[in-house]
Amino acid sequence: MSQIESNSMSKRQGKQIIADVLGSNEDMKEKCFRPTKDLLFHASYPHHDNARDCSACDSNELSHRSPREIDYEPYLHFGLIASGNQVMKDAQSRDQIAQDLDMLCFEMEAAGLMDQLQCLWQGYASLTAAACAKFILSIVPLSSRRQKPNKTEFDQEETDCLKALFVTDPSEDKNALKRRKGDRAPETCEWILEKQELQNWLSSHGHRDKILWLYGNPGTGKSTMAITMVELLLDRSEFKNGENVLAYFFCDSSVPERSTATSILRGLLYQIVKQRPDLMQHLLCKWKERTEKVFNSFDGLWNIVLDTGQTGTEVELYCIIDALDECDRESQDELLKQITQTLGSENRKASNLHIHFLITSRPYPEIRRFLYEFNSKDLSSYEEVQKDLKILIEKKVTQLSLISQYSKNVASSVSDILKQKAEGTFLWVGIACDELAHVRSRKAVETLQMLPQGLNALYMNLITTALGRHENDNETTFQILNRFGCHFDITEEHLMAAVCNSVSGDEILRRLLDRQDDQIKATQNPDDATRPDGAMKSLQDHRRRSQFKITRDIIRAAERKHDVMEVLLDRRASQIQITQDIVGAANTKALQLLHNQRDQINIKEEASISLDRRMNEFGKWNI
Structure with missing residues (x-):
C-alpha cells in the first residue's frame, strides 16, 4: 500500500x-x-x-x-x-x-x-x-504470488521422455556459434536490453508486445545480438529463480536438425523442462499417449508449448528464435502462422497465455506478412550498431597489428578501409580480417583494397574463387557453399565456375541450382497484391536477382562434360535452346531427358533430327 x-x-x-x-x-x-x-x-x-x-x-x-x-x-x-x-x-x-x-x-x-x-x-x-x-x-511482488517449483529431478520415465524429445541442444549450438563467429567485443550489444522494444517485450502489456521481430540484412549482427540477449537475460534474477523461463533456438539451413518447425519446438521444450522440471507433466502425458509420434507432429508439439504457457502454470515463457529465415519455407510459414493466430488480436484467449516470442531474421516480405501487427525493429536503425562496428574494427586491427606487426600507418590505413568498405556489416569485417590474417604486413593494404565493397559482392567473390581454387578439394568447396551459400544471390558467374570445375562440377552445380530454387520459391506468394509498396519493391528486387538465363557460354563449357550437361538438362531444359551441338554432347541419360521433354523444350529442327538419330542408335545398342 x-x-x-x-x-x-x-x-x-x-x-x-x-x-x-x-x-x-x-x-x-x-x-x-x-x-x-x-x-x-x-x-x-x-x-x-x-x-x-x-x-x-x-x-x-x-x-x-x-x-x-x-x-x-x-x-x-x-x-x-x-x-x-x-x-x-x-x-x-x-x-x-x-x-x-x-x-x-x-x-x-x-x-x-x-x-x-x-x-x-x-x-x-x-x-x-x-x-x-x-x-x-x-503490483504485489511476484515472489509472494509464485512458489518456487519443488521438483528438481527426473525419474526414469521422465528421463526416457526427455531423451525421445531431444533433437539438438540449443545451448551447445549457441556455444558453437560463438566459437565460429568469435566473442563480441567488450562493451558492445548490451545496450539492446535497455531499448523500449525489449522493455515492452519483457513486460508485454498488450498483444503487440508479446512478439518482437528484430530484422536486418545479412551480416548486421543479428545472431550475435541474439546470443547477447540470451546470456544477459539468463543472468537476471527472475530467470535464475525460475519465475521466468528463457528458451532459445538458433536456426541453421545447413543442418537438417536446426531448420524445421518441429526441431524448433522440440529445442524450446527441451530447455523449458530442463529449467522447470515441474512442467514435465505437460510433456509426459502426451508422450505416454502417443510415444515418439507426438514429437514428430508440429500440432502435437505446439499444444504442449501452449499447455506450459497457460495461466495456471504461473510461469512466463520467453522464447528467442534466431535466423528464422534459414528454416525451410514450409516450416517457416507453419510456425509463423501458428504463432500469429495464437497471440494475434483476433484471439481473445491470447491474454491468458504467458508466452513471448522474439524472432530475428532478414527483412523478407514472406516473414513480414505474418508479423505486421506486432512490434518490429530494424537492427541497423539503432545508432549503437555503428558504434559497435567501430569498436569491433578497432579490436580486430589491434589483434592483426600484434600478429602481423603492423606499423602505425598500416594499422591506420587498414582501419580506415574496413570502415569504408564494411557498409555497416559485421560479417564483412570478420571475413576481411580472416583474409588479412594470412597476409604479410606489407601486403595488407593492397589485399584489403582488392576485396569487393559490401557483403553480397564479397560473397560472390569468395564463392567464385572457391569454385576455382579448390578443384581438387571437393570437401572444402562444399563447406564453403554450406557456410555462405544461404547469404548470396546465385549468378551466371557462379554457374560458369561450377561448370568449369573439373572434379565435381555436377554436384556443385546441383547445389547452386537448389539454392536458386529456394530463392525463387521464397518470393512466390499469392498475396502479392496486398503487399505495401515498399515491401513489393523489395520483393521484386529479390526476384530479379534470383533469376538468370543459362547463357551460351555456360552451355559451351558444359558440352563435353556429360554429367554437368545432364544436370543442366534435368533442371533447366526449359531455359536452354537445344542445338545440334548439345545433342551431340549429351550422354545416354541426357538424351533420354531431352526425348522425354521434347514437347516442353525449345529445340531446333536440325537438333531434333539429330536427337531422333541418336535415340535410334541408342535403341539398337540396347537391343
Missing part, C-alpha cells in the same frame, strides 16, 4: 483499466459508465421510505460541493475500513461511528442494500472496485 500511496502516477492506473474494459466491452458501457448527474443530500436529511429514487425529496436539503481539482479518477483513499454484519442505512449514525473510530468507510452486506435501494452508482462502483483490485494485485 505504501508503494501505491507514495507514487502519484500509479494512482492513474485505475482510470486506464476502466477505460480499457469499457472500450473492449460495448455491452457494459450503459450499465457501468460513470454517472454524469447525481444529487447529494445532507447526512441529517431523512429520505422517504420505500422510494425508488430521490425525485420526491426536498431539494432544499441538497448539499452543494465543488468537483475535485484532479485530472484523474477514481481517486484512491487510504485508511481503515470497518466491517459490519448489518446494513447501514442511517447516514448520521454512519458518520458518527466513522468519526469516533477514525474509519474511512464501511464494508457490510452490500447485497442486502442493493435489494432495498436503487443505486445510480452501482455499475460504476462495481467496475471501479474490480479495477482497483486488479491494479493492487498487479
Whole structure:
C-alpha cells in the first residue's frame, strides 16, 4: 500500500483499466459508465421510505460541493475500513461511528442494500472496485504470488521422455556459434536490453508486445545480438529463480536438425523442462499417449508449448528464435502462422497465455506478412550498431597489428578501409580480417583494397574463387557453399565456375541450382497484391536477382562434360535452346531427358533430327 500511496502516477492506473474494459466491452458501457448527474443530500436529511429514487425529496436539503481539482479518477483513499454484519442505512449514525473510530468507510452486506435501494452508482462502483483490485494485485511482488517449483529431478520415465524429445541442444549450438563467429567485443550489444522494444517485450502489456521481430540484412549482427540477449537475460534474477523461463533456438539451413518447425519446438521444450522440471507433466502425458509420434507432429508439439504457457502454470515463457529465415519455407510459414493466430488480436484467449516470442531474421516480405501487427525493429536503425562496428574494427586491427606487426600507418590505413568498405556489416569485417590474417604486413593494404565493397559482392567473390581454387578439394568447396551459400544471390558467374570445375562440377552445380530454387520459391506468394509498396519493391528486387538465363557460354563449357550437361538438362531444359551441338554432347541419360521433354523444350529442327538419330542408335545398342 505504501508503494501505491507514495507514487502519484500509479494512482492513474485505475482510470486506464476502466477505460480499457469499457472500450473492449460495448455491452457494459450503459450499465457501468460513470454517472454524469447525481444529487447529494445532507447526512441529517431523512429520505422517504420505500422510494425508488430521490425525485420526491426536498431539494432544499441538497448539499452543494465543488468537483475535485484532479485530472484523474477514481481517486484512491487510504485508511481503515470497518466491517459490519448489518446494513447501514442511517447516514448520521454512519458518520458518527466513522468519526469516533477514525474509519474511512464501511464494508457490510452490500447485497442486502442493493435489494432495498436503487443505486445510480452501482455499475460504476462495481467496475471501479474490480479495477482497483486488479491494479493492487498487479503490483504485489511476484515472489509472494509464485512458489518456487519443488521438483528438481527426473525419474526414469521422465528421463526416457526427455531423451525421445531431444533433437539438438540449443545451448551447445549457441556455444558453437560463438566459437565460429568469435566473442563480441567488450562493451558492445548490451545496450539492446535497455531499448523500449525489449522493455515492452519483457513486460508485454498488450498483444503487440508479446512478439518482437528484430530484422536486418545479412551480416548486421543479428545472431550475435541474439546470443547477447540470451546470456544477459539468463543472468537476471527472475530467470535464475525460475519465475521466468528463457528458451532459445538458433536456426541453421545447413543442418537438417536446426531448420524445421518441429526441431524448433522440440529445442524450446527441451530447455523449458530442463529449467522447470515441474512442467514435465505437460510433456509426459502426451508422450505416454502417443510415444515418439507426438514429437514428430508440429500440432502435437505446439499444444504442449501452449499447455506450459497457460495461466495456471504461473510461469512466463520467453522464447528467442534466431535466423528464422534459414528454416525451410514450409516450416517457416507453419510456425509463423501458428504463432500469429495464437497471440494475434483476433484471439481473445491470447491474454491468458504467458508466452513471448522474439524472432530475428532478414527483412523478407514472406516473414513480414505474418508479423505486421506486432512490434518490429530494424537492427541497423539503432545508432549503437555503428558504434559497435567501430569498436569491433578497432579490436580486430589491434589483434592483426600484434600478429602481423603492423606499423602505425598500416594499422591506420587498414582501419580506415574496413570502415569504408564494411557498409555497416559485421560479417564483412570478420571475413576481411580472416583474409588479412594470412597476409604479410606489407601486403595488407593492397589485399584489403582488392576485396569487393559490401557483403553480397564479397560473397560472390569468395564463392567464385572457391569454385576455382579448390578443384581438387571437393570437401572444402562444399563447406564453403554450406557456410555462405544461404547469404548470396546465385549468378551466371557462379554457374560458369561450377561448370568449369573439373572434379565435381555436377554436384556443385546441383547445389547452386537448389539454392536458386529456394530463392525463387521464397518470393512466390499469392498475396502479392496486398503487399505495401515498399515491401513489393523489395520483393521484386529479390526476384530479379534470383533469376538468370543459362547463357551460351555456360552451355559451351558444359558440352563435353556429360554429367554437368545432364544436370543442366534435368533442371533447366526449359531455359536452354537445344542445338545440334548439345545433342551431340549429351550422354545416354541426357538424351533420354531431352526425348522425354521434347514437347516442353525449345529445340531446333536440325537438333531434333539429330536427337531422333541418336535415340535410334541408342535403341539398337540396347537391343
